Amino acid sequence: MIEGENVRLRGLELTDVDVFMKHWNNLDLRNFLADADRGPVSRSGEEEWVRNTWRESAEKKGYTFAIETIQDKRMIGGTSLMKINWTSRSALFGISIYNPQDWGRRFGREAARLLVEYAFNVLNLNRIELEVLDNNERAMRCYRAVGFKEVGRRRKSRYVNGEFRDEVIMDLLREEWMTEPKSNNLG
Ligand SMILES: CC(C)(COP(=O)(O)OP(=O)(O)OC[C@H]1O[C@@H](n2cnc3c(N)ncnc32)[C@H](O)[C@@H]1OP(=O)(O)O)[C@@H](O)C(=O)NCCC(=O)NCCS
DSSP states (O other): OEEOSSEEEEEOOGGGHHHHHHHTTOHHHHTTOTTOOOSOOOHHHHHHHHHHHHHHHHTTSOEEEEEEETTTOOEEEEEEEEEEETTTTEEEEEEEEOSGGGTTSSHHHHHHHHHHHIIIIISOOOEEEEEEETTOHHHHHHHHHHTOEEEEEEEEEEEETTEEEEEEEEEEEHHHHHHSOOOOSOO
């Protein structure tokens, strides 16, 4: 368990699929995710996805964790390190808080900080990259607060909800993160 003040990261369970089924068919959520399929999802497909996260971590290809609130033990989202390259010690970061009512409550920021700390201090990675759609200001503010910086754009690279959007590429290097003032506060 990776524990913060308000959220913890834990392994996914098949029972978490109940939460996916409640929120994952909401396009308000999925339209923020650059690489998500936008068709309806099925319970068996989501169960297979959970099993795949177990395989990926067993093979050290990626790590996906559930985000759970400490106060009331609600599973509110997921966060991942994917496409890990052990030679370059880099990974692709992703995160989703599923229920729009939980957005903007700084759960995402704390979960991202916990995963970044795990990536650098436990896995000994050196660089974390992420992709965010250009209209997702909330996510970019959250990522900047964690220390990510914009390093480029893939122009009009994603077609979402009838429009081509840029993907903003952000990254965080271990050396920058090491010198940032650390606190587990949510500011
Ligand atoms: C992106 C996400 C993980 C961020 O987590 P979060 O807990 O909502 O974010 P935080 O509360 O830590 O920070 C949100 C920031 O955006 C601001 N914000 C909140 N609502 C906003 C809105 N509608 N528009 C612009 N900014 C907004 C907040 O004020 C805060 O910025 P500040 O600290 O500078 O004041 C979460 O919102 C989420 O999962 N959204 C849906 C899926 C998604 O977008 N995933 C990321 C794909 S790259």
